[in-house]
Amino acid sequence: MIKHLLSINQLSREDVVRILDTAESFREVGTRVIKKVPALRGRTVVNLFYENSTRTRISFELAAKRLSADVINFSTSGSSVAKGESLKDTALTLQAMGADAIVIRHSSSGAPQTLSRWVGASVLNAGDGTHEHPTQALLDLFTVREHFPSFEGLRVAIVGDVRHSRVARSLTFAVAKMGGEVTLVGPPTLIPPEAQAWGAQISHHLDEVLPKLHVCYMLRVQRERQRQQFFPSVREYSRLYGLSRRRVEALAEEAVIMHPGPMNRGVEIASDVADLPRAVITDQVTNGIAVRMSLLYLMLGGDARREEDPRA
Amino acid sequence: MTPFVERGRLLDGGEIKRALTRIAHEILERNKGAGRLVLVGIAARGDDLARRLAVEIHRIEGVEVPVGALDITFYRDDIGMRSEAPEVHETSIPFDITDTTVVLVDDVLFTGRTIRAAFDALVDFGRPRAIQLAVLVDRGHRELPIRPDYVGKNVPTRRDEEVRVRLAEVDGDDAVVVGERKQEDASAAAGGVRERA
Numbered sequence: 001m002i003k004h005l006l007s008i009n010q011l012s013r014e015d016v017v018r019i020l021d022t023a024e025s026f027r028e029v030g031t032r033v034i035k036k037v038p039a040l041r042g043r044t045v046v047n048l049f050y051e052n053s054t055r056t057r058i059s060f061e062l063a064a065k066r067l068s069a070d071v072i073n074f075s076t077s078g079s080s081v082a083k084g085e086s087l088k089d090t091a092l093t094l095q096a097m098g099a100d101a102i103v104i105r106h107s108s109s110g111a112p113q114t115l116s117r118w119v120g121a122s123v124l125n126a127g128d129g130t131h132e133h134p135t136q137a138l139l140d141l142f143t144v145r146e147h148f149p150s151f152e153g154l155r156v157a158i159v160g161d162v163r164h165s166r167v168a169r170s171l172t173f174a175v176a177k178m179g180g181e182v183t184l185v186g187p188p189t190l191i192p193p194e195a196q197a198w199g200a201q202i203s204h205h206l207d208e209v210l211p212k213l214h215v216c217y218m219l220r221v222q223r224e225r226q227r228q229q230f231f232p233s234v235r236e237y238s239r240l241y242g243l244s245r246r247r248v249e250a251l252a253e254e255a256v257i258m259h260p261g262p263m264n265r266g267v268e269i270a271s272d273v274a275d276l277p278r279a280v281i282t283d284q285v286t287n288g289i290a291v292r293m294s295l296l297y298l299m300l301g302g303d304a305r306r307e308e309d310p311r312a
Numbered sequence: 313m314t315p316f317v318e319r320g321r322l323l324d325g326g327e328i329k330r331a332l333t334r335i336a337h338e339i340l341e342r343n344k345g346a347g348r349l350v351l352v353g354i355a356a357r358g359d360d361l362a363r364r365l366a367v368e369i370h371r372i373e374g375v376e377v378p379v380g381a382l383d384i385t386f387y388r389d390d391i392g393m394r395s396e397a398p399e400v401h402e403t404s405i406p407f408d409i410t411d412t413t414v415v416l417v418d419d420v421l422f423t424g425r426t427i428r429a430a431f432d433a434l435v436d437f438g439r440p441r442a443i444q445l446a447v448l449v450d451r452g453h454r455e456l457p458i459r460p461d462y463v464g465k466n467v468p469t470r471r472d473e474e475v476r477v478r479l480a481e482v483d484g485d486d487a488v489v490v491g492e493r494k495q496e497d498a499s500a501a502a503g504g505v506r507e508r509a
Contacts, residue, residue, distance in 0.1 A: 001396060025383060025400040034436040037386035067386075297386075301397025 001298045004116045004123040008134045008173040016178060020142050023287070023294035029066065030290055040067035043100040043300050047073045048090070049126070050081070050106040055261055055285065056126050056136075060103045063292035069300075072099075087111065088118055095119045100300055104128075122299045130166055136260055137170035139291040140217070141178065143284050147256050148214055154180035157209050158200075160219035160241055160268050163192045163230070167260045168219060172198045183209050186219075186241060189230040206241055210250040217258045218243050218268045234267055243269045248276065256280050316474065318491040322449065322467055325486035331464035332361070335446055336368035338462050343413055346375040348441070350409060353417040354430055355383045355401035360481040361448060362417040380405035382416075387429035403433075410438035415462075419477035421447040424458035449488055451475050 001018075002010065011019075029037055045064040047057050057073065064071045074094070081090060087106075094102060101122045104112050109129030116123040127133040141151070148154055156175050162168045162184050172182045182200040184191055191202055203209050210216065221237065231237045243257065251257075257269075257279040265271040273279060323331065343349055346369055353362030359381035366379045383401040391398065416430055427445060434443065446462035451469040469475060469490060478487045 022400050025385075025402060028403050029386070032436060033438075037436075038432070039386040039388075039391055043392075297400075298397050301391050302395055303392055 001302060003299065004112070005134055005295060005299065006112050006116060006123065006125050007132050008137050008170045008177065011134075011177070013177060016138070016141065016174070019138055019291065019294050019298065020145060022298060023138075023142055023290040026066075026290040026293040026297070027287065029293070030286065036066050036068060038068045039297055040064070040069040040300055043067075043069040044098055045069045045071050045101045045103065045296065046094050046099045046121075047071065047075075047126075048094070048102055048104045049073075049075045050087075050104070050111070051127070053105055053127070055288075056105065059285070059288045060124075060126060060135075060292050063289050063296055064101075066289070067293055067296055069100075069296065087115065091115050091118045095121060101296060124295065124299070127166055130164055130169075132170045132173075133166040133260075134170050134174075135288070135292055135295065136167050137174040138295070139284060139288040140167075140171055140258060140260070141174055142287045142291050143258065143280055144215055144256070146283070146287075147254070147280070151175065151178035151180045154178075154214050155183070155212050156180055156215040156217060157183045157185050157203075157206075157213050158217045158219060159185040159206060159243070161190050161221050161230075162186050162195060162219065163190045164222040165219050169198065171217065172200050176200070185209055187231055187237070206247065207250065210247060211252065213251060213255050215256055215258060216243065216251060220260065220262065221264055221267050238267050242267060243273050245270055245273055248273055248278075251278075258284060261285065314493040316476070316491055317494045318489045319473075320490050321487060322475070322490055323465060323488040325480075328448065328464070328486050328488065331448065332364050333368050335462045335464060336365050336372060339365070339415055339444075339446065340369060340373055342444070342461070346373050346377050348412050349415065350378045350380065350407065350412045351415050351417055352380040352382050352405060352409070352430075352434065354426060355381050355403070356482065357477055357479055358382075358416075358418040360479050361419060361446075362415075365415075365417060365446070378407045380407065380409075382430060382433055384426055384429040384433050387432045389425060389429065405437050408438055409434065409440050411441050413442045413444065414440040415444045415446050417446045419448050419479075420475050421445075421450045421458075421460055421463075422453055422475075424454045424456035427458050428456055448477055449475055 029035055047060055049057055061071050099121045103124045103126050104115055105126040106128050109131035111128050112123050112125040125134055158168045175182050176199040183203050184195055184200045185203045185206050259281045263269055263274055351362040351366055353359035362379050366377045369377050381404045383403045385398050385400045444461040447460045448464040450460055450463045450466050453471050473490055473492050475490050478485055480486050
C-alpha cells in the first residue's frame with residue numbers, strides 16, 4: 001500500500017478498490033454501539049491545519065479516534081506557527097515527537113508533497129490550495145458506489161466553481177480513473193483553461209447536461225478564494241447554475257445529488273433540493289469517516305520494512 | 313507469496329458434513345436446546361460453517377438460530393508487524409448478543425490468537441452470558457490458554473505445516489487438507505511434485 005496520499009493520480013484502480021472495500025468494513029463499525037476498534041492503538045496522528053476547516057478536521061479526528069490512535073490537533077492560530085515557525089520546522093518538531101501520520105491542509109498547492117520529503121511519517125493531503133483533496137474524492141466514490149455498483153460508463157457532472165475547487169480536480173481524476181465520464185459545468189470564468197487536459201468534457205449549459213446524469217455534483221461557490229468578480233451577481237449565478245427544484249425534475253429517476261459541503265443554500269443548491277432523499281450529502285459525511293479510517297488503517301497498519309510473514 | 317503444496321486430505325465432504333451434524337447435536341445437548349443460543353462465525357469460512365450449523369440445528373430442533381459473521385482483523389495483536397495491513401472481511405451481527413450464549417465458530421484452531429481477538433471484538437457488541445467455541449479442526453500448538461468446546465477433528469500437525477479448509481461456498485468444494493508452503497526455487501518445485509505423487 002501507499003506510504004503517502006498526496007494525489008488521486010498516484011493510486012491505481014486496484015488501490016482505489018481496496019480502499020473502498022476496506023471502508024465498507026469501517027462503515028459497519030460506525031453502526032455499532034461501540035464505534036471503536038483497537039487497530040491503531042499506540043499510533044499518533046497529527047492534524048496539521050493551516051487553513052480553517054471544520055468538517056474535514058473533525059472527520060479525520062473521529063477516524064483516527066475510532067481506530068484507537070492518539071490524535072493531536074495542531075492549528076495555526078494560537079500555535080508556534082502564529083509565532084512565525086516555518087512549515088519545515090513544524091514538521092521536524094512533529095517528527096521528533098513521534099508522529100506516525102500527518103494530515104495536512106494548506107493554502108499552498110504542493111505543501112503536502114514538500115512535507116512528505118522532510119518527515120518519516122505518512123502524509124495525508126487534506127486539501128492543498130487549488131490542487132487536490134484526494135480523501136474527498138475517495139469518499140465521493142464510496143458514496144456513488146452505494147448507488148451505482150460499477151463506475152464503468154458512469155456519467156457525472158461537476159457543477160459550479162471548478163476554478164477554485166480542489167474537490168473538482170480530485171474527483172475528475174478519480175472518476176476518469178475508474179472508467180466514468182465527467183462533464184465540468186459552469187460559467188466560462190469559473191472553468192480553468194487547463195481543464196481540457198483533465199480528461200473531462202466541458203459545458204456552460206447545465207440544463208443540457210442534466211438528463212443524462214447518474215450523479216449531479218454541486219460545488220460550493222468559494223467567494224473567499226475569488227479575488228475578482230467571476231459572475232455578475234449571486235442571483236444570476238443561481239439562476240443559470242443553481243440546482244433548483246425545477247432542474248431536479250430533469251434528472252433521471254435514479255440520479256443522485258451530491259455536495260462536498262458546506263452548502264450555500266439558495267446559491268448553488270436550493271434549500272428544498274438539499275433536503276430531498278436523493279441528495280446524499282449527509283451520507284457523504286458519514287462515509288467520509290469510514291474512508292479516512294480505511295486510509296489510516298491501510299497506510300499505518302503495515303510496515304513496509306518488514307518481510308512477508310510466512311504464516312500470513 | 314510462497315505456493316501451498318498439498319500433502320494429504322484430512323476430511324472429505326461427507327466427513328465434514330457428519331462432523332457438523334455431530335457438533336450441532338452436542339451444542340443442543342450441552343445447552344439443553346437452542347433457546348438464547350446464537351452462532352457467530354469468524355470470517356472467512358467460520359461464517360459459512362456457522363450457517364451450516366444453523367441449518368443442522370434447525371433440522372434437529374426446528375428452531376431458527378441467529379447467525380452472525382465476525383471479522384477480527386482490527387483486533388489482531390500483530391497489526392504493524394507485517395509488511396502490509398491484513399485484509400479485512402465483512403462483519404455482520406444483526407442482533408443483540410447480550411445475555412445470549414454465543415457459539416463462536418472457526419475453521420481451524422491453531423495458536424488461539426484469533427480466538428483471543430474474537431473475544432475482544434465480541435464484547436464490543438454486548439455482554440454474552442457465555443461464549444463457547446466450535447472448530448472444524450483442532451491442530452494443536454496453542455500459544456494461549458484457549459480450549460474448544462466442540463471439535464470436528466483433532467489433527468496432530470507440525471508447526472510449520474498448514475491446514476486449509478475448503479468450503480463449497482467460497483472454494484467450490486468441501487475438504488480439509490494439510491500441506492506446507494514451499495520455497496520458490498527450481499529444486500523445491502520439483503520436490504513438491506515428487507512428494508505429492
